[in-house]
Amino acid sequence: MKLVYTHPNLYAVANAQTLVESVGIGCELHNEYAGGGMGELAPIDTWPELWVVDDRDYDRAVQLIDEAQARGAGEDWFCGRCGERNGASFEVCWACGRERRTS
């Protein structure tokens, strides 16, 4: 188990999880319920964390997340289906899987 990503907002970490799982890497969300509600800032020691199950997947997972963040410098967006807030770096709604609409 290795920590690959942490962020004060659970939705950002959940998005990273979706991304990593989409390429078949096993991962787990930790501290999922430690902070406040969705979108609220948690204390730094209880940030949600994304861990890869197999250490050998670590480099690939980090690279995926880095690439997604590099692509997505911009505003957060709201899902057209469920209304959930998503980080700019992610192409798919973390909550329902709907693709981001660019138009």
Ligand SMILES: [Zn+2]
């Ligand atoms: Zn959605």
